[in-house]
Structures are given as C-alpha cells and as structure tokens.
Amino acid sequence: MLSQTTEYALRATICLAYSREGLVSTSDLAEQTKVPMNYLAKVLQLLARSGIVTGRRGVGGGYKLTRPPEQISMLDVINAISPIQRITSCPLELKNHSGALCPLHHKLDESIDILIKHFTGVSMADLLGQRGDSRPLCDEAMTARVELTLGGSN
Amino acid sequence: MLSQTTEYALRATICLAYSREGLVSTSDLAEQTKVPMNYLAKVLQLLARSGIVTGRRGVGGGYKLTRPPEQISMLDVINAISPIQRITSCPLELKNHSGALCPLHHKLDESIDILIKHFTGVSMADLLGQRGDSRPLCDEAMTARVELTLGGSN
Numbered sequence: 225m226l227s228q229t230t231e232y233a234l235r236a237t238i239c240l241a242y243s244r245e246g247l248v249s250t251s252d253l254a255e256q257t258k259v260p261m262n263y264l265a266k267v268l269q270l271l272a273r274s275g276i277v278t279g280r281r282g283v284g285g286g287y288k289l290t291r292p293p294e295q296i297s298m299l300d301v302i303n304a305i306s307p308i309q310r311i312t313s314c315p316l317e318l319k320n321h322s323g324a325l326c327p328l329h330h331k332l333d334e335s336i337d338i339l340i341k342h343f344t345g346v347s348m349a350d351l352l353g354q355r356g357d358s359r360p361l362c363d364e365a366m367t368a369r370v371e372l373t374l375g376g377s378n
Numbered sequence: 379m380l381s382q383t384t385e386y387a388l389r390a391t392i393c394l395a396y397s398r399e400g401l402v403s404t405s406d407l408a409e410q411t412k413v414p415m416n417y418l419a420k421v422l423q424l425l426a427r428s429g430i431v432t433g434r435r436g437v438g439g440g441y442k443l444t445r446p447p448e449q450i451s452m453l454d455v456i457n458a459i460s461p462i463q464r465i466t467s468c469p470l471e472l473k474n475h476s477g478a479l480c481p482l483h484h485k486l487d488e489s490i491d492i493l494i495k496h497f498t499g500v501s502m503a504d505l506l507g508q509r510g511d512s513r514p515l516c517d518e519a520m521t522a523r524v525e526l527t528l529g530g531s532n
Binding site: 225226231234235238298308326327328331332334335336338339342343346350351352361 | 379380385388389392452462480481482485486488489490492493496497500504505506514515
C-alpha cells in the first residue's frame with residue numbers, strides 16, 4: 225500500500241524518535257533501520273526538506289527530529305515522501321467527471337479519507353510506546369519477550 | 379492507492395451491473411468505461427478468471443456478471459486484479475521480525491485491515507444506487523443535474 229521509500233522513512237523517523245538526545249549518524253541509522261546507507265541518505269534529505277528532521281554534515285554529524293515524537297504523525301512522514309491525495313476531480317480526466325465524481329470515485333475518495341484519518345491519529349511516540357522500553361524495531365530480546373507473551377514456541 | 383488496472387476493473391464491473399440483462403460486448407463496454415479495448419479485454423479475462431464475470435466470444439458475444447451486483451463487493455473486484463495482502467510477517471524479511479511484527483508494521487497492517495473492511499462493505503449495487511436512475515459513470519445529463527444540486531456554475 226505504501227512505497228518502500230515511505231516505509232524506510234517511517235523506520236528512520238521512529239529510530240530518531242527512539243534516540244531521544246543528540247544527532248544519530250546516517251551509518252548508525254542505516255544499521256538500526258536495515259536500510260542501505262545511500263538509499264537512507266536520500267530518504268533523510270526528503271524528511272529534512274519537509275522539516276521533520278534536521279541534520280549536520282561531517283565528523284560528529286547526523287540527524288535528529290525537529291520536534292517531539294508526539295508531534296509527528298505517520299501522515300507527516302508519509303506525505304514527506306509521497307503525499308496521499310484526495311480525489312477532487314476524475315483521476316481519468318474525463319470531462320464529464322470534472323464537475324461531479326461518479327459514485328465509484330466518491331467511494332474511492334472515502335477510502336483515502338479513512339486512511340488519512342488513520343495515519344493522522346498515530347504519532348511516532350505511539351509507535352515507540354507499544355512495547356515498553358524495547359527498541360522500536362524488533363530486536364532479539366524484544367522478539368523473544370513478545371513471542372513468550374503470545375505463547376509462541378521460542 | 380489502487381492501480382489503474384484495478385480501477386478499470388471496477389468501472390467495467392459497475393457497467394456490467396448497470397446493464398442488467400444479456401451480454402455486453404467488449405466494444406460497448408470500452409465506450410462506457412473509457413478504457414482502451416485491448417486493455418479492457420485483458421481486464422475482463424482477469425475478472426472472468428476470478429468468477430466475477432462470464433463471457434462468450436464471437437458475433438453476439440460479450441460479458442455479463444455471474445451473480446447479482448449486491449453479491450459483488452469492491453474487494454472482490456480489487457482482489458481479482460491485485461489482492462490486498464495483510465502483513466503477517468515482516469515485509470522487509472528481517473529475521474527478527476518474523477516472530478512478532480514491530481509496532482510500525484502492526485499499525486500498517488491495521489490500516490490494511492481498515493481498507494479491507496471498507497471495500498468489503500461496498501457492493502456494485504451500492505455504486506449504482508447513489509445517483510438514482512442515472513448511468514453509473516457520469517454522463518452529461520447526470521453531471522449537469524449534480525452540478526445544479528451542488529450549486530455549480532454550469
């Protein structure tokens with residue numbers, strides 16, 4: 225549903241939200257997010273352009289969030305990479321549709337609105353909080369704990 | 379959000395639902411849906427493979443729905459072209475995610491589930507009924523009426 229680039233942007237933002245202080249280097253972030261470093265660098269540039277992260281080049285450089293995780297929604301990050309667009313006129317550019325969407329496009333627009341509301345309601349802090357003090361992206365210890373909780377076989 | 383092929387499939391199914399009796403030729407359907415005929419032929423083959431439409435070749439041939447519009451959901455048509463998949467394991471195939479999705483993937487899966495429920499709840503009949511007895515896809519008369527209702531400038 226979302227592009228791989230958008231998912232990588234979400235993973236990077238979550239990791240920056242988890243690392244509460246100071247700058248995180250692109251190489252550390254690449255290791256945490258499992259995203260190739262060159263690819264991640266481009267993603268971080270898009271996030272910086274949208275004012276979600278700010279960075280400093282050179283030795284000791286890296287990136288950090290520009291505001292608290294509670295104030296960054298999933299939609300903010302998604303829209304920084306490829307904005308979710310409502311359907312305001314016929315996507316097929318049919319002249320007859322321009323003045324009034326047909327029922328199909330009304331329903332499709334409704335589904336986009338539902339998604340926008342869903343992603344607006346989830347902050348980066350929500351994505352950190354769900355598993356206590358564990359890393360935001362799965363690690364061995366956390367995975368084991370969760371599998372145990374879920375009655376898994378590990 | 380949906381591919382163009384999926385949208386074309388929805389438009390074709392709606393037009394077949396609107397034409398309640400007999401077979402509709404691919405050329406008539408191409409005119410009604412504004413879809414190139416060769417492209418539409420491939421879309422109809424996919425819909426037939428999923429048991430949503432049935433067709434007959436040759437003179438007097440064409441396509442029709444296999445069941446009433448009330449019994450065909452938007453999800454049925456979408457899944458006939460490119461199925462909406464829930465996230466049951468890490469999309470990035472990270473070993474550590476296999477046992478338990480991280481909060482991000484839980485939330486992404488939640489959004490997919492919301493979409494599935496939305497598209498399951500809308501039938502082809504719903505897409506016909508919203509504008510009385512007009513054609514399901516905008517036509518001049520219907521567009522004019524709706525613009526008038528909406529206080530449009532036409």
